[in-house]
Amino acid sequence: TFWGNADELEQGLTATYSALKQTYLWNSQGFKNMNSRGDDIVARIQNPHIYQPDLFLNDPSNTFARDMWKNAYILIFRANQVIDNSQNIEMNDQRKQEIVLEAKFLRSLAYFVLAQNFQQAPLILSSDPETRFPEKASEAELWTQIEKDFMEVSQLPENYSSDMTGHATKWAAKAFLAKSYLYRGKWQLAVDELQGIIDSGQFSLMPDVYDNWNSENENNEESIFEIQYMFSTASNQINQREIHFAPAAIGGYYVLSPSDWIFEEFQKEKTVDGDFDARMYATFIWNYPGAEIYQVPFTEFFSDNPDYIAWKKFQLWDKSIAEASLHRSEINERIMRYSHVLLMYAEAQAELGNLSPSIQAINEIRNRAKLSSIQEGSMTQNEILEEIRHQRALEFHLEGERWYDIVRWGIGNDVFSNNLERPDYMEKFNYFPIPQEELDANSNLIQNDEW
Amino acid sequence: KGVAQNADVVINTNKTLSIKQVFQLINKQTDYKFIYRHDLIKSAPDIHLEKGVIKAYELLDKCLTPINFTYEFTDKGTIVVMEKQITNSLQSIEALQFQVSGKVTDMDGEMLPGANIVEKGTANGVTVDFDGNFVIDVADENAILVVSYIGFATKEVAVNGQINITITLAESASALDEIVVVGYGTVKRSDLTGAVSSIKQDKIEKVASGNVGSAIQGQMAGVQVTSNSGKPGEGVDVKIRGTSSLGSNDPLYIIDGIPSNINNISPNDVESIEVLKDGASAAIYGSRAANGVVLITTKRAREGKFRLDVNGYYGLGSIGKNISVMNAEQHVRTMNQAYINDGLQPFYENSPESYGVGTNWSEEFYSVAPMANLNLNYSGGSKNAKVNSSIDYFNQDGIALNTGFERLSARINSEFTKGKFTFNENLSAYLSQTNNESQSSVKRTLEMPTTVPVYNENNLGGYGGTYGDMFDIFSPIAAQNLFTNNTKNDFIRANFTVNYEAIEKLNIKLNTGGTLNNGYNFNHAQRYDVGTLKSPLNSISENRSRNISWIVEGTADYEWKIEKQTFNFLLGVSSQKESYRNTSGSGSGLPDGIFVLGASTQDMSVSGTEWNHTLASQFGRIHYNYDERYLLSATVRRDGSSRFAEKNKWAVFPSLAMAWRISNESFFSESSVINDFKLRASYGELGNQEIGNYAYSALINSSQHYPFGMDQSLDFGATQLNLASPNLKWESNISKDIGLDISMLRNTLSVTADYYESNSNDLLLRVPIPMSNGSAQFPYQNIGKIRNRGFEFAVNWNKEIGDLRMNLSTNLTTVNNKVIKLGTGDQIIMAGSPYHLAENTTLTKQGGEVGEFFLIKTDGVFQSQEEINNYTHIDESGITSLIQPNAVPGDIRFKDANNDGSITSGDRVYAGSAMPDFTYGFNFQLDWRKFDLYGFFNGSHGNKIFNGTAYAIEGLPNFTNMGTKLLDAWTPDNLSNVPRVSRLDPNGNNRSSSDRFLEDGSYLRLKELQLGYTVSTNKNDDTNTGIDHLRIYVSAQNLFTITNYSGYNPDIYSSSGLLNRGVDTGIYPYSKTFMLGVQISL
Incomplete structure (x- = not known):
């Protein structure tokens, strides 16, 4: 049987990484879910499951939301298998612990997607849970688990040998932990994590920002966590x-x-x-x-x-x-890079009123874009926050940040109030409803109040 | 009786005896007692007897004929002596002076050796000889001959002075002596205890068809056949007594004892098809029998002169029905309106008129298509060595562009007898090729905007295509020309049986055989640039599979008679294995015009899969017959299947059936109305194991790779994708049946009626479990109970009026289906999406039936804003809100069934059933002199169809062409009940979860009408043309269909499974076909 030795545990982990590339996560359709609702995107009026969320006409029957939910839990199931089965395998203890932490990292990415998109969802932490019909966890419970896991995962090594590039590192865990804090408004905790990454000196911005978006300079010094794509006839290796x-x-x-x-x-x-x-x-x-x-x-x-x-x-x-x-397309998806770290750091510091370190971080981003530096003292806290929002929209356009930022900042009504093409925005559209099919299959699950 | 008549009476010396002494002599030597009135026979002359041996009847004839007396041997060991009827009084031995000779044949001119011919009102009779000839001496030229033969209607023929008569007998459908094939044996219909439907070759070959399934559609009560589509070569879906499983409902097909596939046999090779419908009949097949068993017997080698039959036909088919879609101008006007209604810029910039009529895609796509069949069959042989052999070729072009089906089959069957051994073998080969439609072309023909031209020489490949916001659909013409999608099957079935009659009535039989199916799929796509859709490389993919199965079965049967009791015993063991392996490869970048994988320059990839499945069984049966009055059958089968985990591998399936032939009881007075009356009752337990292989185990999928390292090399990834179901067990089914068979009016009218109930437990299904479990597929579970009950009637009537011979038969079936239990109780299963990405339409839940339509009810169209404003909901706190806030005039009003103030999926309610209230079929056969006329209707009543095609072209899920119904769409100037057109559809007018596109699916179809003329029947007349029999006929298929359904075809079955039944996703339409055929026998 499987799950008997170290090799098989590694294979299970590899299979968990491969689940990142499922269609509705960091691949073709997932990118649509992550981007289409933002004000920087217009959806083609073709497939109702794509354009309805874009126009805020979607409801629980939307299959794109459903399949994103499903893909996230497929990733979680694989991660849980690795975590659970590791216990019975005799192998090098250090690598075994790393494997478990990597699996937890991947699982937390899945919960991050669920929290971002659905707000509330069942929390499954075992491949053989007590019930197949779980109740949902609250938004706070989800984030607490995400933070807890990323914190634990921070024990991963800082880097690997070159044949293991692509595995999650300590820095990836810390960056996502900080991102989680940002979503919860825990500014100081975020700053602490981000400061650690900046101070490590391991990362810097690529001189040409385009090096983050092509297949030439993958796993570069700006990159903190990348989903690896390559051209191969093996299934699911090309970036769709x-x-x-x-x-x-x-x-x-x-x-x-x-x-x-x-x-x-x-x-x-x-x-x-x-x-x-x-x-x-x-x-x-x-x-x-x-x-x-x-x-x-x-x-x-x-x-x-x-x-x-x-x-x-x-x-x-x-x-x-x-x-x-x-x-x-072999282009890797750099889902966490140093410019994320800098702008998250700038935002958290600005929120805390520490304008000077915030401006320094913003200027690194601006200068690479060949924009002039902002002088310290030339902007109020609000102006700096506004600048950060502007820079994030540009820097991360099409990278699945803008829409979630709108929700995070609670600015949906402002953004869409004058948008004649998308008049149907309401706050309930900040999150997808729980998919109807999931409700049909699980009577313990209750639709979110707004829906 | 015959024994007593033929008993020898020994005369030991020449003597003269009185008649009383003769009686005493016979009594002494045979134990038979005489009953007679002494006063009436005392005038009989004395008889002179020579020393020697004489038959008892000869002796009696000698005594009694001179005094015009006759006699009768009775069952009770007595001989009754009585006066002859007056009408016969003229008759005497000397009067037998008129000799008649002739032949007896069946309707096809086949000789019937062994038929009986008796001069009416006399004991004078002969048997037809081996060559089918007879000679009989009758009283005079006005005698009447009574001709009878097992399986045929008895016929009276007036001699009328002819000295040479050819007598033709019609097969008698109601014949109680008909032999019916049952599992591992045969039985006389009169001895049958279970519910078995049977159809013979003559009815099967009336319907020109590519497969056996469509030839039996509507012919048997309790057997529902629906076609997947009208595509040439398309298979059928056969359901016996409804749907007892949520998984596979396919019956088990056994061809000549070998489990097989109904689609791999030519209808021309079939001798008979028996369907074992009730649990008791099917239980001998145990774990695979829950959906009924279909036994197909191929044509057997027959004793007699060699005979060659040639049958052929040629026909032309055309599309039977057109669906009206908009021309280009109408399309542009309506589509622009749909954009304008939503405040968007119109899609088309030029004026609608400038687009003109545009392309008529249906005209481009459909054409008149030929079909042809040629079949040669020869058979013959002696008693100990006989053979039957055939070759068959069928070719049908599809009415849709570049589709078609071609089939070549050949078979040989022979039988040799040597002493106690009989050897029998069947060998058949079946080669077929199907050219399929690509890219859902049938549906696309309706959806393709008529503004798009067929050809565009600027595009790579040369075809026009969709562009801009139009739905990315392939032009059906481009798809059918640029893509090749062929399926080929090479199928071999072989079996060999040895029968050893160890002692009298004890037969030991070994049946061994197997099937080999080599499947081949070929796909090729030429590089193209068709509007939005492009591919710069030629590509190819091929898939070869090999499915091999073998079976070894040993049976022993023994018949034991003791006085009035007859026992038949059967014991058997069986072992089966099926193995499958496939290899597929694909590649692209081939040079133009080269179609081999090896020419690929890019994207080469190969893959393969394999599975095995085994089944081991033991079975037995006792059939008991007491005095032809009480019949009882009991069977048991024990099966072990590799598809289940160890603890659930083996299961036992018993059955019991009883029948009572009331008409054979002494209290049942011989009535002229009812000739035979039998009551039946049966009980059987059956299984279903159709869940695919390895479903119980936690499989590890080993293709989940991921690249690591600066150089990105793929690491091998493997994990469990699906939740395991280690506790899976057989689906079990308990089936009960009561029925009666009545034969009336001198056996010209027969009625069979059954009431059945079958309960399926532990249903195997991939139940939707919460996706949060992370299983890529839902795991199988034994989750519920389904009950099916219903009535079946079959009536058959034969009548002769002068030269007109009529046969009418009809059948009717009802199925009432109910889900008794499902999963945890509140489990529901949604399915039936009518279109890519559309919402589900069917629901299965406890208390309902499987896959009933569950939809939001529409309630007309809002004609004004006022109506929208008045459609409100008041909540508990007294706040009033609009139920449909997004609606504008022209939108559909939906019923807020759950009264929550908004229209959501919670408002879905039961909207009808895909299952008919009843299905029926009737056919008639009229023969008048040399003409014959055959007609066959079938139909269904009370079922609903979700019209997915209408959804596609009226519901506007995408930018496509539209049905002309939308020309009447609501506008402020046209207050109609067709909702307004809207591109974004904020009100959800076009949602598939409403009953807007649900239609009545009842229909009645004239499936076959055939008129034949027999040019000559000079059987065995070598002096003439050399042709024994020649018949020509014309026929029409699907001549008309009476239905309210607006789609192509109300007779649909979704090939995507039971829960999607009644959802028409745009299948290949039926063709209306006219044919000319000829049948020749040499």
Whole structure:
């Protein structure tokens, strides 16, 4: 039988990592759930399960929400198997403990997704739980478990040998722990964790921000935790994000598009050279002089639609049309990088009223984007917080942050009040309802009050 | 009696005896007593007897004929002597002066050796010889011949001075002597204790069809056959007495003793099909019999002259029904309106008129398609060596572009007898190829916007396609031309039996055989650029599978008679194994025009799977018959299956059945109305193990890889994906049946009626468990009970009026289905999504039936804002709120069934059943001189269909073309009850969870109408054309269907399973076919 030796425990852990790449987590459809509700995104009116959340017309029957829920629990089941079965395996104790911690890290990522998207959900911590019909845990209980686990996982090694790149490290655990604190407004605790990462000196921003969004410079010095994609005929190794977001002209599904608002937001401030924000060039390709896409001049490629705004971020834009049409994206998903750390740090410090360290962190981000530095004392606390929100929208566009930030900051009504295309926003849409099928299958589960 | 008549009477010396002395002599030598009136026979002359041996009847004839007396041997050991009837008084030995010769054949001209011919009103009779000929001396040229043969209706033929007569007998459907195949044996219908339906070859081959299943549709009570679609070569779904399982409801198919697949046999090779419907009949097949058993017997080698039959037909099919969709101008106008209604920019910029009529996709996609069948069969042989062999070719083009089915089959069956041994073997090969539709082309033909052109030479591949916000659908024309999707099956079935008659009535039989199925799927996609959809590389995938199964069975049966009691014993053991292995490969980047995997330059990948399954069994049966009055059968089978964990591997399945032939009781007066009357009752326990292999175990999936390392190399990942179900056990089924068989009016009218109830326990199902358990698939559980009960009637009537011979038969079936228990009790199972990503429509829960429609009720269309404002809810605190706040005039009003003030999935209520109240079929056969006419109707009543096609084109889940019904959509100027068109649909008008698209699915279809003309029947007449029999016919299939259902075909079965039944997801439509056929016998 399985789960008998160290190799099999490692295989179980590998299988748990592979669950990160399930369709509705960090892959094609998951990215839609993570992004489409933000004001920086417009969904194509094609598949109601995608555009209904975007337009806030979704209800418990939405299958995209359902499958995200399901995929999260599939990840949790695999992690729990590793944790439970480790007990009976005789092997090197240190590696065994690492494996358990890595599994807990992955499990916490899944609970993070559940807390972000559903607010409340059952907490399953065993592969053979007492009941198959669990009640849901409250929002607070979920976050408490997430924090507890990430804290424990912080005992992982700081780094691994180069053949183990991709495994979760101490720093990944601390960064996600800090992120959890941010969601709970625990600013000082967040600062403590983030300060540790910054002070370690192990990470720095890549000079070119685009190195975070292509397949060239993976697992670089900015990277803290990356989901690994590669081109292989083995199942589920290619990043499907590219084809789902690519333009129709190369066979992409262009399911989501950037909103006018975000395109303008990028243009709010010019660089020290009077040019567009460096991140704008790294994020989009539009009709600017000399713009090229798929090795063809932009105007030629989009001759019938010169106003098109294509994403460069996560796309195979520099391949030939024929090659790009194969949609073989190997681009890793850097779900935690040093710029996250810096902007989280800036936010937590600003919330605590420590404006100086906040501005320093913001300036690191701004300077890489070729924007001028903010002078200390030139901004009030609120202005700094506003600046952080602006920088986060730009820096993390399409990386699954903007929508959750809107919810976290409670600014949905402000953001959507003047949005004529999305008039149906209400606070209850901050979270998906518990999927109807889950309620049907589990009478111990009660729909959230707003729904 | 025959024994007594033929008893030898020994005369030891020449003498002359009085008639009384003759009687005493016979009495002394045979023990028979005489009953007679002495006064009436005393005038009889004395008889002179020569020394020697004489038969008893000869002796009696000699005595009694001169005084016009006759006699009768009775069962009670007496000989009754009586006066002859007046009508016969003229008759004398000398009067037998008119000789008639001739032949006796069946309807097909087949000789019937062994048929009996008796001169009416006399004991004068002969038996037809081996070649089918007879010679009889009758009293005069006006004599009447009574011709009888087992399995055929007895016929009276007036001689009318003819000296050579060919007598044709019709098979008698009501014949009680009909031999019925049951599990591991045969039985006379009159001895049957269970509920068994039977259909013979003549009815099967009336329906031109690619498979056996559709040929038996509607022909048998209790057997519901629905087709997966009208696609050539498509299989059927057969359900016997409803659905007793939530998993597989497929019956067990046994072909010539070998478990097999009904789709791998040509209908032309079938001799008979028996369906074991009740628990008692099926229990001999134990763990696989819960859904009934279908026994197929192929054509046997027959004794007699060699004979060659050639049957062929050619037909043309066309689409039977069109669904009306918008032309381009209508489409543009309506779609733009749907955008404008939501405050969006219209999709089409130019004026609707400028788009004109556009493309008629149905016209491009459907065409008139030919079908043809040619079958050659020869058979013949001697008593000890006989053979039957056939070859069959069938080819049907689909009415849809580039679809079709082709089949070639050949078989040989022979039987050799040597002493106590009989050897019998069957060998058949069946090769088929199906060209399938790709990319759901049938549905796409309706959905494809008519504004899109068929061809666009600028696109790679040359076809037009959808673009922009249009739903990403393949043009059906492009899909059928660019993609190849073929399925091939090479199937071999072989078995060999040896029968050893060890002593009289003790037969020991070994049956060994197996099937081999090599399956092959071929998919090829040419590179294309069709609007939004593109692929820059040619790609290919191939899948080969090999499924091999074998069976070894040994049985011994013994018949033991003691006085009026007959016992039949059967004992048997069986062992079976099935193994499957497949290999598939795919690749892309092939050069144009090359279709082999090896030419792939990119994305090469291979994979394979394997499974095995074994079954071991022991079984036995006792059949007891007391005086043809009381019949009793008891069976038991013990099965062990590899599909279950150790503790649940073995199970025992017993059954008991009884029958009482009331008509054979002495108190039952011989009545001219009722000829036979039998009551039956049975009880049986059955099993179902169709859950796939290894379902009980916690399988580890070993393809969950993930790359690690700076160089990203794949690490091997493995884990358990699904929750295990170690306690799985057999589904068990207890089935009870009471029935009666009546034969009336000189056996011309027969009625069979049954009432049954079957209870399934421990149902195996992948029950939806909370997704929070993290199982990738729901695990199997034994979760509930389902009850099915219902009535079945079958009536058969034969009548001859002059030259007109009629046969009418009809059947009717009702099934009442109820889920008695499901899971924890409050468990529900939703299913039946009619469309990609659409909401479920069916619900299964305790107290209801399996897969009933459960939908939000619609309540008309809001005609004004006022109506919306008036549709309010008042909560406990007295606050009034709108029930449908997102609605605008033209939107649907839904019923707030749970009265919670909003329309949610909680408002779903029972909306109807996919199961019919009853299904029925009737057919008639009229023969008049050389003409014959056959018609066959079938139908269903009271079932609902969720019209997924209408949902797709009227519910606008996507940007597609629309049905013309939406031309009447609500606008302020057109206050109709068709809801307004809306692209975003904030009110949920288009939700699939409402009853908007639920329709009545009742129908009556004329499935077959055939008119034949027999050109010649010169049986065995070598002097003439050399053709013994020639018949030509014309026929029409699916000539008309009476139904209110607006989709293509009300006779649907969702191939995606029971819980989706009655959900029409856009299946290949039926064709209406006209055919011309010929049957020749040499």
